[in-house]
Amino acid sequence: DADVTQTPRNRITKTGKRIMLECSQTKGHDRMYWYRQDPGLGLRLIYYSFDVKDINKGEISDGYSVSRQAQAKFSLSLESAIPNQTALYFCATSESGTSDTQYFGPGTRLTVL
């Protein structure tokens, strides 16, 4: 069974709709991250959370919000989706006090029409 799961795996939506992407992990890690991947741009950090009460903006947080419902769950919301938010979205986890190695979920492919 996968340690980091993401739902949905694929989503097509329309401009202006609110979308939530969910991430769950069974690794017991306290740190969680949301990234987006665009062709030619690699992975860019949207938001990250070092524990349930800690939320931090990444380099591209505009147009997104997050919620850390529990240590194991971290959700990403697009309040009003726009076409340039079409991308692959990845959730990742890491463990504090160790190396910075992060472990990724399988990704969500989001298309905004």
Place this chain on the structure above:
Amino acid sequence: DQQVKQNSPSLSVQEGRISILNCDYTNSMFDYFLWYKKYPAEGPTFLISISSIKDKNEDGRFTVFLNKSAKHLSLHIVPSQPGDSAVYFCAASFQGAQKLVFGQGTRLTINP
């Protein structure tokens, strides 16, 4: 401001030969470097890492070299196998940040 750069979008190598993927960085504060491998429809998978106190780390067919003075790291795969065909990302962080900065990725294709 791209702090971690992979200047080759793609690389094609013959099966059995050596694959060399390159990565440059600009921030001298970075002290931990990682390589991730990504297959289509999957998330990135951790491959190998190196701390700035070392200049080489080896794990089976994979070796990462770090040249701090040149702010350059490379991943060597020997011998290359068809299953190595994937996109490879390098990433960097500095102590305490617990955040990774990724390069753009290099698509490696191993030809039979």
